[in-house]
Amino acid sequence: MLLTFLVVTALAVVRLRSLFAVVMLSGIYSLVTAGVFIALDAVDVAFTEAAVGAGIATMLMLGTLRLTGHRQVAPRHSPILPLLVVTITGGVLLWGTRDMPRFGDPQAPVHLHVAPRYIEDSPIEVGVPNMVTSVLASYRGFDTLGETAVVFTAGVGVLALLGIGGRRRRDTDGDDQD
Amino acid sequence: MNNDIVLTVIARLLIPLILLLALYVQFHGDFGPGGGFQAGVIFAAGIILYALTNGPQAAMRIMPPRVLTPLAALGVLLYGGVGITTMLLGGHFLNYDVLAHDAVHGQHSGILLIELGVGVTVASVMLVIFFAFITREP
Structure with a gap:
């Protein structure tokens, strides 16, 4: 549910041209990420994400907007090449996760190294x-x-x-x- | 700067609570979630809320940048100083065991001190960056 919300927010950030709305949405994105961290029981990380990502970073972005302007300039080149690069990178990353241990697996290497x-x-x-x-x-x-x-x-x-x-x-x- | 009475009143109610929460997170970080970094950011957020409702000049009067810049360095120095102190007391760098007669007590005071250093540095750096952005004329 939270992850779906994240994807919707990210798509809206990509589509919108108004930078003010994009900054606000990225703040919402950080807040939802904090919610995901809480669901994963990582309260300290969620705390940091909510305070820095949703609070301070949004404020600094707004301060930057005050100096630069509110509209994104329409790109002059075609979006085919960047889209291709992103798709290939995402595919490789997804392929790489096939080797990772299952989520929450107690036998995963990360749980057997120094954590015990x-x-x-x-x-x-x-x-x-x-x-x-x-x-x-x-x-x-x-x-x-x-x-x-x-x-x-x-x-x-x-x-x-x-x-x-x-x-x-x-x-x-x-x-x-x- | 902002004459909206609802915003001003709510901010005036919230700011002391935010600052109090920052202190709580700072000194309760050993027991609950949080620590120096989160506390510093929350403290800075409280002052930023003040700057947004009362204007940056008012905020820079209570937190002058010429005080904040040395404070940012002081936090790092406090952290490193704890490390040097443990070395002078015969331990390794940042090994807090030697800070008190008992190893666990030493760990407690060491963690308290370095978290304070982190909190001071983070709060002052966040405020300095915010002031640098907001006082710049486009």
Whole structure:
């Protein structure tokens, strides 16, 4: 049911030309994805998806629209080649999933590698009830440090490119047209 | 900026709750879903709602960008600092066992500190990016 809703939203995003509606639909898409994650019992991921995908990302897209304009320019080339590439890639991906273990299979490699050790030892070693937190913050502390550094770098990058109130100050100084 | 009374009143009711939820998610992340990243994003969303209803200038008065930028760096520094501290105390980098006399207590305080670092960085970076977008003239 949720997945059907996702497909309908994605098709609407492809068909629409009004970028404002597309941004709103992509927010809805993120919210439905969060619902899918909740159905899969991945509450932490759903939390992130709802807050970042449906909240902040939608706001930033709207901020971008304010700067760029609301209508998508009609494409000049024919859609045959991109459609072909997408169809072939999708076909290859679908073909690749045939080798994957069945969904929820307890014998899948991902459930036999390090997960049993985390599940059995983290209550004794870390003692935090939310196992996701103990994996993220303790066992995989390096990865989370890297992610934090990535977020910080993104902020530095945006500041370096846009600055805060950057162009307005220059315009009030002189009457040059850039 | 926006004179719609319904929006303004509802936002005024919601913003304290959103900020409170952010703090709850931040410090309750060990027990329930969530953690520093989610808390930072929720906090930023609360301030963004304020900016949307009261105007970006009002939001930039309570969260000045020149404070946010050092805060973003401070979060990463706090995270790395915990790692360095564990090394100085004789453990491996980011091995929180040595932070307290008991390994489990050390893990608890280590996780609390690094989640705080993540939350501070994420909240300030999200707000800085938002302000950079919204204050730019087309």
